[in-house]
Amino acid sequence: MPRLSAANRHRVGFTLNGKPVVVEAEPRLLATDALRHGLGATGTHVGCEHGACGACTVLIDGAPARACLTLAVQLEGREVTTIEGLAPAQDRLSVLQAAFRRHHALQCGFCTAGILISLEAFLREQPEPSEHALREVVGGHLCRCTGYTPIIAAGREAAALLRQASQSTAAEPLDV
Missing domain, CATH: 1.10.150.120 ([2Fe-2S]-binding domain)
Structure with a gap:
């Protein structure tokens, strides 16, 4: 993840896979970077970085969205589900x-x-x-x-x- 300058950081709070989280983000930080590097949700893959391949798809408020086309600051107050959140329990698949x-x-x-x-x-x-x-x-x-x-x-x-x-x-x- 790129180094953030203190003056441009924003605290972005949202729900990730059912749990409240906060990440520090510059306005230009992509949701893929915030999820993968800031929060460890590495199941969200980065492929084309143009929204064409679909590898970075997550649910935002229940709707599929390309995380590589979404800014991290846009997640404020939203509910985000990644692949890590699909299984009903650690030891069970959906x-x-x-x-x-x-x-x-x-x-x-x-x-x-x-x-x-x-x-x-x-x-x-x-x-x-x-x-x-x-x-x-x-x-x-x-x-x-x-x-x-x-x-x-x-x-x-x-x-x-x-x-x-x-x-x-x-x-x-x-x-x-």
């Missing part, structure tokens, strides 16, 4: 992460965090996605290893599992 594992939907892993973040947000909004819709979401990410087919299969499986879990939760009687 439904989507587990589907990626089962379908071998990652190889080198560089693009995986961004793809998982985008799919996580998409599946919350679209619980019954078509293959075409999944391809549209994934199409915003560059992957040189998998050819996308296993990623789409994992996304479809995760969507089905999430729907089943939602339906079984909805079918349980409410304890009043």
Whole structure:
């Protein structure tokens, strides 16, 4: 991370993966640098630094955003979720992460965090996605290893599992 001059530093407070954090940032500091170097969220990868590859995708207030195109000061008061925040516990994968594992939907892993973040947000909004819709979401990410087919299969499986879990939760009687 570039050395910050004391006169230009701003305290930026936000929620990162459910926990309040504060980072010191110059106005020009990118969110990728603040997350990776200032806060240790190294799962947010830096690829093209132009917003084209999708490796740096995070959720900001629940919506996917390219962290390389976001200034750290723009995170003030926001809720940010990185790949480190997707798993429900240290020793458990999310439904989507587990589907990626089962379908071998990652190889080198560089693009995986961004793809998982985008799919996580998409599946919350679209619980019954078509293959075409999944391809549209994934199409915003560059992957040189998998050819996308296993990623789409994992996304479809995760969507089905999430729907089943939602339906079984909805079918349980409410304890009043």
